Amino acid sequence: MHRILIIEDEQDIADLVGFNLQRAGYEVLKAHDGISGTDIALRERPDLIVLDLMLPGRDGFAVFRELRRDPRGANIPVIMLTARAQTEDRIQGLQTGADDYLTKPFSPKELVLRVQAILKRTESSPGSVDFTLGPFRFDKNAVKFYLNDEPLELTSTEFKLLLYFCERAGKPQDRNDVLRSVFGYSDSANSRTLDTHMKRIRHKLGDYGSWIATVRNIGYKIDQPEA
Numbered sequence: 001m002h003r004i005l006i007i008e009d010e011q012d013i014a015d016l017v018g019f020n021l022q023r024a025g026y027e028v029l030k031a032h033d034g035i036s037g038t039d040i041a042l043r044e045r046p047d048l049i050v051l052d053l054m055l056p057g058r059d060g061f062a063v064f065r066e067l068r069r070d071p072r073g074a075n076i077p078v079i080m081l082t083a084r085a086q087t088e089d090r091i092q093g094l095q096t097g098a099d100d101y102l103t104k105p106f107s108p109k110e111l112v113l114r115v116q117a118i119l120k121r122t123e124s125s126p127g128s129v130d131f132t133l134g135p136f137r138f139d140k141n142a143v144k145f146y147l148n149d150e151p152l153e154l155t156s157t158e159f160k161l162l163l164y165f166c167e168r169a170g171k172p173q174d175r176n177d178v179l180r181s182v183f184g185y186s187d188s189a190n191s192r193t194l195d196t197h198m199k200r201i202r203h204k205l206g207d208y209g210s211w212i213a214t215v216r217n218i219g220y221k222i223d224q225p226e227a
């Protein structure tokens with residue numbers, strides 16, 4: 001279950017938002033000033049924070065900066081709330097790097113939708129280190145490859161090669177560019193090595209091996225067939 005921290009001094013708003021988030025299936029934590037809000041955020045590390053800007057003790061911008069400076073809070077998505085519909089607040093909010101921004105009065109349903117959207121986004125790309133193409137998923141941090149959510153053993157070179165083509169899907173890639181990028185240099189010996197690697201990758205991908213096409217006189221490309 002996802003946990004959401006609401007940092008909001010206005011009790012009725014905190015309650016209304018909390019109620020709606022709980023009803024949508026979230027666990028809710030609350031803080032009513034900036035200092036305890038920062039403490040709870042860093043201690044509990046919620047999945048998302050709804051942060052009011054006008055707060056006693058420490059305002060929302062200061063809380064946000066504090067969170068982003070601390071490794072425990074740096075990656076927690078934040079939705080900012082403010083009563084002031086002024087443009088400069090909006091601009092400042094987005095410039096500081098908040099994930100989203102709502103101006104009061106807002107509909108609690110709208111807030112729930114935004115929360116769901118952000119959590120979905122962060123789930124599918126944890127730390128933006130994942131790359132996905134159809135049934136292929138690359139965890140760049142762990143150098144792990146998944147085919148239809150099943151781990152598939154690739155060597156690190158095979159991983160790099162497949163990722164290189166998938167990130168450029170649909171476009172033929174010149175073999176010399178591939179070699180320079182993946183192996184660091186290009187020569188004829190490596191060119192043959194490339195063909196060997198590509199053959200192995202095709203084999204490992206089974207039915208999906210046919211996605212890799214040899215492009216005569218150029219190199220290779222990966223194409224995701226039309227569904």
Ligand code: CA
Pocket residue numbers: 008009010052053054055
């Ligand atoms: Ca407030």
